[in-house]
Amino acid sequence: MAIRIPLSVPVVGPAERELLLEALDSGWITPAGPQLDAFEAEVARCTGRARAVGVSSGTAALHLALVVAGVREGDAVLCPTLSFIASANAISHARAVPVFVDCDATGNMAPGLLEEAIAAAERTGRRVGAVLAVDLYGKVADHDAIGAVARAYGAPLVVDAAESLGARRGERPAGSHGDIAAVSFNGNKIVTASSGGAVLTDDDELADRARHLATQAREPVPHYEHRVIGYNYRLSNILAALGLAQLRRLPEFLTARRAHREAYRALCAEAAGLEILGGDDEGDNCWITSVLVDPAATGQDPVRLREHLARAGIEARPVFAPLHSQPVYADPVAYPRVLDGTADRLFATGLSLPSSPASLPQDVAEVCERLAGALVRTGAAA
Ligand SMILES: Cc1ncc(COP(=O)(O)O)c(C=O)c1O
Known part of the structure; x- marks a missing residue:
């Protein structure tokens, strides 16, 4: 679609x-x-x-x-x-x-x-x-x-x-x-x-x-x-x-993206197992809003949720794949790393959602509804 x-x-x-x-x-x-x-x-x-x-x-x-x-x-x-x-x-x-x-x-x-x-x-x-x-x-x-x-x-x-x-x-x-x-x-x-x-x-x-x-x-x-x-x-x-x-339009873009973040935050407040990546929004430009999906609480995972949204013409993306696992930088001898598993966890559970000023409040409301609907149908093929 x-x-x-x-x-x-x-x-x-x-x-x-x-x-x-x-x-x-x-x-x-x-x-x-x-x-x-x-x-x-x-x-x-x-x-x-x-x-x-x-x-x-x-x-x-x-x-x-x-x-x-x-x-x-x-x-x-x-x-x-x-x-x-x-x-x-x-x-x-x-x-x-x-x-x-x-x-x-x-x-x-x-x-x-x-x-x-x-x-x-x-x-x-x-x-x-x-x-x-x-x-x-x-x-x-x-x-x-x-x-x-x-x-x-x-x-x-x-x-x-x-x-x-x-x-x-x-x-x-x-x-x-x-x-x-x-x-x-x-x-x-x-x-x-x-x-x-x-x-x-x-x-x-x-x-x-x-x-x-x-x-x-x-x-x-x-x-x-x-x-x-x-x-x-x-x-x-x-x-x-x-x-x-x-x-010159930066203030307008900030307002729109922050309003989208608020809508997603309201969704997370209602849906157990969904949380905004990044903690509070203090000072953020809210360029992209990503949510973390707890599979145990939601019965869902980001891959299935992304596919579910894509079927409705909604573009979502995985959170960035950690650089240490990119094929080009995967060699730990050539590219040393100090890891505690957090980036891997955020990648495995994160989903970036439509955040564009081109999207209207009703578009983001639709994204939230579709997400909430998928979570309600816990365990079903969304
Ligand atoms: C974190 C980060 N660093 C660097 C860049 C590189 O910017 P550009 O695409 O303009 O080369 C981007 C965006 O693409 C980015 O998201």
Whole structure:
């Protein structure tokens, strides 16, 4: 059946059209221009950072962040195992080795296990290049605790805020934590430029180096001169225009996603054995809402529930498969890990539900009804 209620799709309209046409008419059909400058200023403002460097993807932003933070070939970089593959791939792109750390019940990296993993990584004789923390599904991680461990080992904290734009922890906005951070503007994110990302930092030197590397490390001389190997990572001015229009709608998108979270939370309050992944919503941008399904209490499992929803044209997805179990990173000798089974449990029991502002309250009400109906028919083939 065709998808009627998607997991997360972009919402664009007249505001995006207007800025896109303005960018086209400006003649800046390049990875430079006034829309890109304005976009960077707005991203920096939203994240409470002094500088934002617009690049072609969140993965490129993370790669650059690691490189300018000083990560070198062969370094160990600690990262949570419960994340999207790009978190680990960016470490590999920097020729470093991801070391996987399990999460706590919120889904974010557990600071206690990080301490264990970083000490173990040091004992193997590898230099610890950085700690890469992720704000999973739009919940800002405990960067105070994670940063304290990183600092104790002299490692910079790089934050993957790809999913958390608009979220806060206490007074601090997502993207403001760590020595340097990265955000994504991919099509499925809370704000999209169709694709794109940004490096965020308060350090002018780091920002300038990221920008330099993103433009093929071209020296500022009339002829083409390059002293180091750079990348073609700058964001297109056209895409920046789209991103700028979307950023102005961030409050609207936050309101819609948070309202969907409330509806799912109400379902969980009524249905025994269903619980929201991440604990309370304090400060979350509610980018994606996932529920944890207790098979004993519900007589269901996430696989059957997903298929049940799919038959009604409702898109749901498993929670991210832990990175330590991905075939490409499965070798525990090549890719060390410190695990306590939490990420495996969240993967086995988690189901991500439609969270898009494109969905109306009645769409989410339908998702809740269908879920509740499947749980009532405990044990039946849903
Ligand atoms: C946690 C996380 N890190 C990194 C990325 C990479 O962003 P992009 O797709 O823009 O390269 C994503 C999203 O795709 C993500 O969810």
